[in-house]
Amino acid sequence: MLFLAAFACAAVAQEPKRPSPLKPGPEFQSPDVRALQADDFANPGMLWVARGGELWRAPGANGKRCADCHGADAASMKGVAARHPRHDPSLGRLTDLAGRIEACRSRHQGSPDLARESPEALALEAFVAHQSRGLPVAVSTDGPAREAYERGRSLYVARVGQLNLACTHCHDERWGRTLLAEPISQGHPTGWPAYRLEWQSLGSLHRRLRACFFGVRARQPAAGSEELLALELYLADRARGLAVEAPGVRR
Amino acid sequence: MALARLQVSPSVRAGEAVEVRLLVQHPMETGFRRESDGRAVPMNVVNSLVCRLGAVEVLRAEFGSGVSANPYLSFWIVPPASGELVVEWVDDAGVKGRVAATIAVT
Known part of the structure; x- marks a missing residue:
């Protein structure tokens, strides 16, 4: 009985009390x-968004640009950041937005890997994430x-x-x-x-x-x-x- | 690559003041920081910035190590005539930057 009570406590501890209201x-x-x-002008993060937009329209290693598939204004990326991290079927594992962008770059552009936290990786991630602004x-x-x-x-x-x-x-x-x-x-x-x-x-x-x-x-x-x-x-x-x-x- | 954003109303009535906003991407290294191996990171800040409207200098700024990264400037001018508003700056490493916008006085 004591064991069961202890087990119940552990089970309760597994589900933390969530903040309310959010x-x-x-x-x-x-x-x-x-x-x-x-x-939007003074926010320094918008500098990275602007840089990301340039990279979006710049050719990758094989000459293909992000914009060729996804559109120059990246409106097709709307809502993508709100759905990440997600299990990506093509990768077969959980991935965040940065990892997803990286996978797309290496698969379709043949571009060399961008290090996480590099200015270019952050710029692309900021550019794509910005498209989802305001979405739940x-x-x-x-x-x-x-x-x-x-x-x-x-x-x-x-x-x-x-x-x-x-x-x-x-x-x-x-x-x-x-x-x-x-x-x-x-x-x-x-x-x-x-x-x-x-x-x-x-x-x-x-x-x-x-x-x-x-x-x-x-x-x-x-x-x-x-x-x-x-x-x-x-x-x-x-x-x-x-x-x-x-x-x-x-x- | 020096990235900057300049915002100014494209058209303004004669005699009216207009706000100029400028955001420059720059690390503004103070020279006081050290790498994890102990090497000092050399000071590199935007040391001078000049804003001209046509041939008239409307703002000159000299920055030191006390200005944060990605400096943001906001100031008001009364443009006497239409012209190109040009902002130019140079940092300690000698890297120059330039951004421009057109103002039409009506």
Whole structure:
């Protein structure tokens, strides 16, 4: 009986309490940062979007351009960022937007791999993600993506690092309070890739997640690793219905 | 490649002030940062920026290490006549940038 009770507790701990109501990232930022994100001219992330547009229309290694298949204005990319990360049948695994763009580049353009977090990769990702701005996050966690989703959830509730904290302890139980001078957000990935003032640059969600792992003094999973992809999928499911705001601005 | 954005109303009434907004993509290295192997990253900032309307200089700015990456400028001018608004800048590495927009005074 005791065993059963313990098991029930463990099962409850597996499903963390989700934040309600859902609040997007800018709600936890200062008014000037919010204004910077809302202003399409002053938002520094738009520099990457503009650069991404140039790359979109530039020929790849075999002369084919992204625009040849997808259209010059990339309107066909509308909603794509809201559906990622997703299980990609052609790759046979879970992939985020950056990984999907990379796969498309190598398959159809024969272009050399762009390193994750390189200016070009970020520019293309920002350009594509920007097309989905305002659309609600709608990822699929069923079928082949289910396994990654479960893994993401278990990573989300697992205590890690010397501070022995799990994501859920801050972002589900203590959002709205502060960590030193910094308000704790609900941890929604809707604004990424985002321009982070601390970095003085645009950066990916994986870079931000790695910073969180660093913050609790835990081993940092590599950007693009299965762990971070699974976590990203779980985060996207938590943010279901919130609008994509890429490129966001964060402090 | 120097990427920049310049925003100004394309047409303005004579005697009216118009806002000029400029965003320049630049890392603005302070010279105080070090690589993980201890090597100092050399200072590289946009050290001078000039904005001209036709032949008239309307703004000259000198930046140092205190300006953040991707500097954003906003200022108002009263254009006396139609012309091309040209912004030119140079950084410590000698890389020059230029962006232009046309203003029509009606």
